[in-house]
Amino acid sequence: MKRILAMGVSMVLALPLLSSAVVFAVESTSTTTTTTQTTTQTPSVDDLKAIQTRVEKRKAELKIKLSAAEKLNLQSKCKASQGLVSSVRGRVKGIETSRTEVYNNIVTHLTDLSTKLKNKDVDTQTLDVDIAALQAKITTFTTDLATYKQAVNDLADMDCKTDPDGFKASLQAARTSLDTVNKDAQAVRSYVTDTIKPLLKTIRQSLDTNKTEGNQ
Amino acid sequence: MPDQTPTTAPTLDTTNPSRPATGGQVMDIQSPKPSTAQTTDENSPVNISSGGPAEINTDSPTIAEPPAIEESVVESPAEPTIETNSSNTDTSVTTEPTEPTEPAADNVPNPLAATPPTGPKKSGKPMLVIVIAVVIALALAALVVVIFLKPKKNTAGTTNSTSNQTAPKPLASPADVDNTNKEIDTSLSKVNDSTDFASTDLSDKALGL
Numbered sequence: 001m002k003r004i005l006a007m008g009v010s011m012v013l014a015l016p017l018l019s020s021a022v023v024f025a026v027e028s029t030s031t032t033t034t035t036t037q038t039t040t041q042t043p044s045v046d047d048l049k050a051i052q053t054r055v056e057k058r059k060a061e062l063k064i065k066l067s068a069a070e071k072l073n074l075q076s077k078c079k080a081s082q083g084l085v086s087s088v089r090g091r092v093k094g095i096e097t098s099r100t101e102v103y104n105n106i107v108t109h110l111t112d113l114s115t116k117l118k119n120k121d122v123d124t125q126t127l128d129v130d131i132a133a134l135q136a137k138i139t140t141f142t143t144d145l146a147t148y149k150q151a152v153n154d155l156a157d158m159d160c161k162t163d164p165d166g167f168k169a170s171l172q173a174a175r176t177s178l179d180t181v182n183k184d185a186q187a188v189r190s191y192v193t194d195t196i197k198p199l200l201k202t203i204r205q206s207l208d209t210n211k212t213e214g215n216q
Numbered sequence: 217m218p219d220q221t222p223t224t225a226p227t228l229d230t231t232n233p234s235r236p237a238t239g240g241q242v243m244d245i246q247s248p249k250p251s252t253a254q255t256t257d258e259n260s261p262v263n264i265s266s267g268g269p270a271e272i273n274t275d276s277p278t279i280a281e282p283p284a285i286e287e288s289v290v291e292s293p294a295e296p297t298i299e300t301n302s303s304n305t306d307t308s309v310t311t312e313p314t315e316p317t318e319p320a321a322d323n324v325p326n327p328l329a330a331t332p333p334t335g336p337k338k339s340g341k342p343m344l345v346i347v348i349a350v351v352i353a354l355a356l357a358a359l360v361v362v363i364f365l366k367p368k369k370n371t372a373g374t375t376n377s378t379s380n381q382t383a384p385k386p387l388a389s390p391a392d393v394d395n396t397n398k399e400i401d402t403s404l405s406k407v408n409d410s411t412d413f414a415s416t417d418l419s420d421k422a423l424g425l
């Protein structure tokens with residue numbers, strides 16, 4: 001009887017420990033599932049349908065109509081080119097991550113500086129306007145980068161042998177998006193270099209002037 | 217084992233009249249309690265015959281007790297086995313431990329009657345332990361659930377609020393502007409537009425078309 005009671009007590013005491021272990025196990029499994037979802041990418045049926053819809057739209061917009069010789073040439077080489085496009089897709093992912101980090105870092109530093117200047121009763125109206133304009137340019141870049149990434153993904157995942165016209169249209173759309181994204185990135189850089197940095201120079205000079213006046 | 221030697225020794229002493237004083241101790245050994253031993257010393261006929269004083273017979277007014285003494289004497293049939301055991305010591309070792317315990321339980325009902333109540337008292341403690349264990353287990357389980365369901369944003373919000381309350385407002389200095397300028401240059405140097413978005417990435421030559 002005492003043994004049964006002792007076993008019951010021990011089981012009751014072990015219940016919370018087991019439940020906590022289960023909780024931690026559930027948490028760890030949830031994180032592992034998310035990581036596996038990010039690593040494995042196989043387009044589902046819905047994805048393929050969405051790709052086909054976008055490809056048809058591009059064909060209509062760009063009015064792509066290949067000749068029979070061009071189709072044969074493209075059908076014979078498109079599979080190999082899709083492998084190269086997949087490597088470009090991987091690079092675009094890395095570029096997206098690094099660009100997002102860099103641009104967020106710049107905006108964060110400028111916003112912090114604006115806050116400190118406000119605390120010191122320095123006029124930050126021009127700086128705030130410039131920060132807003134920079135954020136708008138970054139948003140445009142992000143949107144165009146997403147479009148470019150979508151075009152590259154479709155180019156890599158579509159059935160190019162069945163639809164060579166669609167492959168050609170997607171390739172042209174991706175090239176156009178790449179050019180647009182490149183311009184957006186240059187626009188951000190030039191805005192920071194040509195507008196933000198001169199403004200920071202002006203702000204620094206004003207702070208030096210206020211400091212010398214305060215010392216006098 | 218030490219109880220066996222004294223019991224055998226008195227029986228041998230009763231056969232020897234040369235030792236009257238030890239005859240009184242015989243009954244002391246048969247009954248473990250001193251109170252009963254005294255009564256057996258007074259009323260045992262063996263003691264009287266063995267040279268006990270006549271004054272002991274005058275103490276006979278305590279007649280109520282003799283039945284108890286007789287019981288002890290009746291129970292003593294275990295002793296004949298002991299006496300026979302004096303010749304066969306090997307058999308006495310096996311039989312004696314079982315037999316003396318039974319009369320001891322019969323002779324002393326009061327102490328044994330006191331022990332049974334301890335059983336129910338001990339049974340109450342395990343129930344208390346179980347109740348405490350269940351309460352602790354439920355508390356721990358509730359704690360685990362609370363920790364699991366506790367949103368992490370709340371803790372971050374509380375820490376931010378406390379830091380905002382304690383930290384003074386930072387003021388801008390020329391060094392802050394310089395640091396911002398340096399951070400912007402460092403960040404822009406990490407990315408290269410010409411390599412990140414080169415038009416040659418998707419050219420016919422690069423793709424083998």
